[in-house]
Amino acid sequence: MTKKYGRRGKLALSDVNLTIPSGRVIGLVGPNGAGKSTLLHLACGLIEPTSGSLTVLGSRPAANASHLARVGFVAQNTPVYGSFTVAEHLKLGTKMNPAWDPALAERRISQVGLNPAQKAGQLSGGQRAQLALTIAAAKRPELLIFDEPAAALDPLARKGFLQNLTEFVLELGASAVLSSHLLGDIEQVCDYLIVLCDSRVQVAGDTRDLLARHARLVAPRGEFDRLPAGIEVISVEHSGAHSSAVVRTDSEPEALHYQAEPVTLEELVLGYMTRAAAVPVARTEAAVWGAQR
Numbered sequence: 001m002t003k004k005y006g007r008r009g010k011l012a013l014s015d016v017n018l019t020i021p022s023g024r025v026i027g028l029v030g031p032n033g034a035g036k037s038t039l040l041h042l043a044c045g046l047i048e049p050t051s052g053s054l055t056v057l058g059s060r061p062a063a064n065a066s067h068l069a070r071v072g073f074v075a076q077n078t079p080v081y082g083s084f085t086v087a088e089h090l091k092l093g094t095k096m097n098p099a100w101d102p103a104l105a106e107r108r109i110s111q112v113g114l115n116p117a118q119k120a121g122q123l124s125g126g127q128r129a130q131l132a133l134t135i136a137a138a139k140r141p142e143l144l145i146f147d148e149p150a151a152a153l154d155p156l157a158r159k160g161f162l163q164n165l166t167e168f169v170l171e172l173g174a175s176a177v178l179s180s181h182l183l184g185d186i187e188q189v190c191d192y193l194i195v196l197c198d199s200r201v202q203v204a205g206d207t208r209d210l211l212a213r214h215a216r217l218v219a220p221r222g223e224f225d226r227l228p229a230g231i232e233v234i235s236v237e238h239s240g241a242h243s244s245a246v247v248r249t250d251s252e253p254e255a256l257h258y259q260a261e262p263v264t265l266e267e268l269v270l271g272y273m274t275r276a277a278a279v280p281v282a283r284t285e286a287a288v289w290g291a292q293r
């Protein structure tokens with residue numbers, strides 16, 4: 001699947017071929033302009049691919065009203081109706097969503113301390129994000145999509161938000177996809193990771209599997225030029241006479257013949273981001289969301 005904005009625009013997504021399992025919390029990370037929002041907007045049906053196709057919960061995104069109700073989306077700027085009060089937003093939610101859960105909505109509004117009588121236009125950025133999250137969750141969707149959901153929240157509110165997110169996913173039996181620059185947040189809640197850089201998917205998979213299949217090797221400078229087959233160097237840093245590399249390998253760390261340490265999520269992501277800044281990756285074709293359990 002590819003996405004280009006306008007005829008002369010640059011490719012925002014190139015040859016993306018992803019199958020994302022359902023029932024997971026998926027973290028989408030990558031540098032500014034990588035194509036994260038584009039991918040999320042495609043998944044919600046706000047925009048269409050330029051070539052290829054995308055399937056979300058078994059159908060074309062936003063295929064019909066009932067499909068729309070199965071997906072909850074919170075956009076990057078968490079848009080709300082400024083002249084409507086918090087309570088009016090909930091009333092609108094009841095009218096527009098067949099599976100609306102009023103108890104969940106009211107419980108959460110009071111938990112996060114929002115005043116039902118306050119106009120949404122007067123809420124702070126963080127309060128607006130909380131309202132938008134509540135509306136998305138009270139739809140009881142099967143898939144929750146968040147574009148940088150916690151960016152406007154203070155650290156305590158962010159922690160609460162992430163806890164709530166995990167609870168929602170469990171309570172609703174839903175899947176969630178969230179894009180974020182905050183790798184700590186991703187580490188805290190996501191069990192599946194997609195690294196998107198320069199419009200291409202660099203790596204995607206179960207977070208634990210990815211961490212198990214990568215290692216940080218330390219060796220004398222120059223040694224990484226003659227690594228045995230089966231070890232793929234993702235990125236290398238040099239420091240004095242030694243070099244340190246993030247590598248992908250199916251071998252156990254003890255079998256690598258180098259000083260090997262587990263990688264952190266941050267090292268893994270930065271390794272792929274560094275590589276993408278230098279080398280383009282291989283090309284692929286379609287995208288399927290929530291197709292496997």
Ligand SMILES: Nc1ncnc2c1ncn2[C@@H]1O[C@H](COP(=O)(O)OP(=O)(O)OP(=O)(O)O)[C@@H](O)[C@H]1O
Nearest residue numbers: 005009010012030031032033034035036037038039
């Ligand atoms: N409506 C649009 N028209 C033209 N180009 C666009 C449009 N939206 C996004 N782009 C371009 O597509 C590319 C990907 O943008 P996108 O917003 O998907 O990135 P992102 O990874 O979400 O970035 P950020 O982390 O900064 O939010 C960028 O080069 C951007 O300039």
